[in-house]
Amino acid sequence: MTVSNGTICAIATAPGGAIGIVRVSGPESVAVTSALFSKDLTAVAGNTLHHGILHAPSGDVIDEVVVSLWRAPHSYTGEDCTEISCHGSGYVLRRVLDALCQQGCRMAEPGEFTQRAFLNGKMDLSQAEAVADLIAAENDSQHRLALSQLRGGISTRLQELRDRLLRLTSLLELELDFSDQDVEFADRTELFDLLQSLDKHISQLINSFSEGNAIKEGIPVAILGAPNVGKSTLLNALLGDDRAIVSDVQGTTRDTVEDTVTLDGRLFRFIDTAGLRHTDDTVEQMGIERSLRAAERARIVLLVTEPGVPYPDFTPRDDQQVIRILNKSDHFQAINGLGLDGLRERLLNAVGDTHSSTVISNARHKAALSLALDDLRRASEALHQGIPTDLAGEDLRLCLQHLGEITGGTITSDEILHSIFSHFCIGK
Numbered sequence: 001m002t003v004s005n006g007t008i009c010a011i012a013t014a015p016g017g018a019i020g021i022v023r024v025s026g027p028e029s030v031a032v033t034s035a036l037f038s039k040d041l042t043a044v045a046g047n048t049l050h051h052g053i054l055h056a057p058s059g060d061v062i063d064e065v066v067v068s069l070w071r072a073p074h075s076y077t078g079e080d081c082t083e084i085s086c087h088g089s090g091y092v093l094r095r096v097l098d099a100l101c102q103q104g105c106r107m108a109e110p111g112e113f114t115q116r117a118f119l120n121g122k123m124d125l126s127q128a129e130a131v132a133d134l135i136a137a138e139n140d141s142q143h144r145l146a147l148s149q150l151r152g153g154i155s156t157r158l159q160e161l162r163d164r165l166l167r168l169t170s171l172l173e174l175e176l177d178f179s180d181q182d183v184e185f186a187d188r189t190e191l192f193d194l195l196q197s198l199d200k201h202i203s204q205l206i207n208s209f210s211e212g213n214a215i216k217e218g219i220p221v222a223i224l225g226a227p228n229v230g231k232s233t234l235l236n237a238l239l240g241d242d243r244a245i246v247s248d249v250q251g252t253t254r255d256t257v258e259d260t261v262t263l264d265g266r267l268f269r270f271i272d273t274a275g276l277r278h279t280d281d282t283v284e285q286m287g288i289e290r291s292l293r294a295a296e297r298a299r300i301v302l303l304v305t306e307p308g309v310p311y312p313d314f315t316p317r318d319d320q321q322v323i324r325i326l327n328k329s330d331h332f333q334a335i336n337g338l339g340l341d342g343l344r345e346r347l348l349n350a351v352g353d354t355h356s357s358t359v360i361s362n363a364r365h366k367a368a369l370s371l372a373l374d375d376l377r378r379a380s381e382a383l384h385q386g387i388p389t390d391l392a393g394e395d396l397r398l399c400l401q402h403l404g405e406i407t408g409g410t411i412t413s414d415e416i417l418h419s420i421f422s423h424f425c426i427g428k
Contacts, residue, residue, distance in 0.1 A: 006026055006105075006106055007024065007025065007026030007027060007028040007029050007032060007104065007105045007106070008024070008025055008026055008105060008106055008107070008108035008109075008112055008113070009022060009023065009024045009025075009097060009100045009101070009105040009106075009107065009108060010022070010023055010097075010107060010108035010112075010113070010426050010427040011023075011093050011097065011426070011427050012083065012427035012428065013088070013427075015088075015090060016088065017088040018087070018088050019085055019086070019087065019088050020085075020086055020087065020088040020089070020092065020093045021083050021084065021085050021086075022083070022084045022086070022093060022096045022097060022100070023081070023082075023083050023108075023113060023427055024081065024082045024083070024084070024100060024105060025075070025076075025077045025079050025080070025081045025108075025113055025116060026079055026080070026105075027079065027080060028080075028104060028105075029079070029080045029081055029082050029105075030042055030069060030071075030080050030082060032100060032103040032104055032105055033067060033069075033082040033084065033100075035057075035103055036054050036055055036056070036057070036062075036099050036100070036103060037050070037052050037053070037054055037055075037065075037067060038052035038053040038054075038055070039052045041067065041069060041082070044069060045071070046069060046070045046071030046074055046075075047069075047070060047071075047074065048068075048069050049066055049067070049068055049069075050066065050067045050069065051064075051065075051066050051067075052064075052065065052067070053065070054084065054086065054096065054099070055099075056095065056098075056099045056102075057099060057102045057103065062086070062092065062095045062096060062099060063086040063087055063092050063095075063096070064086075065084050065085055065086045066084075066085045067082055067083070067084055067085075068082065068083040068085070069081075069082050070082075073120065073122075076113065076117055076122065077113055077116040077117045077120060077122065078116065078117060078120030078121065078122045079116060079120065084096055107426075108426060108427065109421075109422075109426070110421065110422050110424045110425060110426050111132070111420075111421030111422060111424025111425075111428060112421065113427070113428055114128050114131050114132075114421065114424060114428055115128070115417060115421040118408060118417075123150075124152075124155050124407040124408050124409070125406065125407050125408030125420070126149060126154045126155055126158075126362070126365065126406055126407050126408075127149065127150050127151075127152060127155060128408075128420070128421075129149075129362055129364075129420060130146050130147075130149035130150035131150060131424070131428065132424050132425075132428070133145070133146035133149065133216070133361070134146035134147060134150055135424075135425065135428060138262070138267070139262040139265050139266070139267050140265030140266075141215045141265050141266050141267065142215055142216060142267065145212065145215050145216070145359060145361060148358075148359075149361075153358055154358060154360060154365070154406070154407075155407050157201075157205070157358045158403055158406055158407055159407075161198060161201060161202065161403060162400060162403050162404065164194060164197075164198060165198060165376075165396060165399060165400055165403070166400060168191065168194055168195075168396065169393060169396045169397060169400065171191075172389050172392065172393045172396065188383075191383065192380070192383070192384070195376065195379070195380045195383070196380075198376055199373065199376055199377065199380070202369055202372060202373045202376065203373065205358065205360055205365075205369050206360075206366060206369050206370060206373065208358065208359045208360055209360050209361070209363075209365075209366040210299075211359050212359040212360050212361030212362075213361055213363075214267075214299060214351075215266075215267065215359070215361060216267075216361045217267075217269065218260045218267040218268055218269030219266065219267065219268050219269065219299050219300065219351055220269050220271060220294075220297060220298040220299050220300070221268055221269065221270050221271065221298060221299065221300040221301070221302060221347065222271045222273060222294045222295040222297075222298035222300075222301050222302070223235055223270060223271065223272050223273060223302045223304060224273055224295050224301055224302065224303055224304065224312050224314060225303060225304035225305055225311075225312055226305065226309055226310075226312060229304050229305050229306045229309055229327055230304060230306065230327035231272055231273065231304050232257070232272050233327075234302070234304060234325065234327065235257070235259070235270055235272040237340055238261060238270055238340065238343075238344075239259050239261050239270065240261075257271070257272040258270065258271050258272075263344050263347060263348055264344075264348055266348065266351060268347060271294045271298065273290070273294055273295065295314060296317075298320070299320065299321065299350075299351070300320070300321045300322075300323065300347065300350050300351070301314060301316060301320060301321070301322050301323070302323050302325055303322060303323070303324045303325065304325045304327050305324075305325075305326060305327065306326070306327050307326070311324060321350040321351075323343070323346055323347070323350070325343065364406075364420075365406050368402045368403070368405045368406050369402070369403075369406070371398075371402040372398075372399045372402035372403050375395045375396070375398040375399035375402060376395070376396070376399045378392075378395045379392040379393075379395035379396045379399065380392075382395065
């Protein structure tokens with residue numbers, strides 16, 4: 001059943017190009033476009049292109065265009081759709097939109113085309129969110145992650161988990177129907193093995209968020225050291241820009257300075273921190289405390305020093321990589337850009353490559369998985385303790401619900417959908 005709320009239109013291309021595209025979707029999209037076009041489109045087949053002249057309702061020529069036409073349900077949104085390719089002038093595009101609105105279209109809201117695709121069953125919610133990530137991708141890693149999710153990488157994994165969980169829940173509910181006969185349809189050994197397996201797989205997805213978030217936001221790398229050993233100089237050299245202030249005065253950097261750079265398709269977020277030293281300056285001490293917190297959260301820590309100055313005292317986490325850098329020396333003279341290639345190679349080796357596994361990068365997905373895991377563990381504990389099956393079954397149903405929220409199978413609130421799609425660009 002096609003879901004629609006009128007016929008919508010929007011510019012679907014970035015400004016400044018030679019060609020601009022206006023997208024139209026909804027029950028009247030073909031008729032509205034045809035009324036402005038030099039050829040009758042109302043009876044033509046879908047998946048076709050048509051060259052002609054687009055007129056304003058007044059009859060004035062707007063532009064020579066190509067109209068692409070799709071028939072429901074074989075379109076991006078699942079509705080009848082047209083796309084008008086015209087010259088990329090902002091004036092021309094505005095006139096096309098104005099003509100369409102005069103014919104009865106309304107301007108699309110952010111993400112409304114993709115929201116209609118979701119509501120019409122053309123994609124699930126995780127795939128719809130991947131569309132926004134694909135548009136925002138700025139490097140190879142982000143592109144590959146978004147493309148994997150758009151092609152159903154997460155959806156397939158979650159469907160497998162839900163199918164196994166649904167089978168388990170069904171067997172437990174069947175036992176309730178025969179509770180007076182003390183019958184067990186679910187073999188308890190197999191049951192607990194399945195719960196343990198589901199716990200492991202959901203935990204793996206939750207733990208993958210740190211990698212997925214690092215791909216989207218940048219792998220956090222903290223630069224730590226005493227004052228005036230060249231931390232800001234190193235940051236500027238890595239970025240190829242004078243992002244941080246470099247001064248001979250100790251304590252110049254009193255807060256963290258962040259910027260990103262892409263190395264071999266991976267986004268790194270470098271954090272230049274305040275120099276570590278004892279100080280009575282309250283503001284500088286606040287900066288030092290922030291530096292230590294940033295280092296604790298970082299995936300990689302660059303410990304920077306110079307000859308005669310000890311490395312800062314820092315105890316890394318087990319999953320944290322530490323790279324020691326001797327600055328202002330023949331070994332690593334970052335001031336002149338020497339040794340940077342070797343550092344970049346070590347940074348890439350430190351993060352490795354996890355593209356072969358399923359990775360989540362959306363905080364909403366992580367939250368839903370965490371709730372699902374809590375539900376699963378409550379059910380497992382209930383079954384181990386011999387608590388009535390119906391109580392464990394309720395926890396498993398909640399687990400199914402939370403897993404379903406990721407792909408949209410159990411989304412019932414319009415507010416949730418609006419929150420998700422409002423972050424999309426208009427025209428998508």
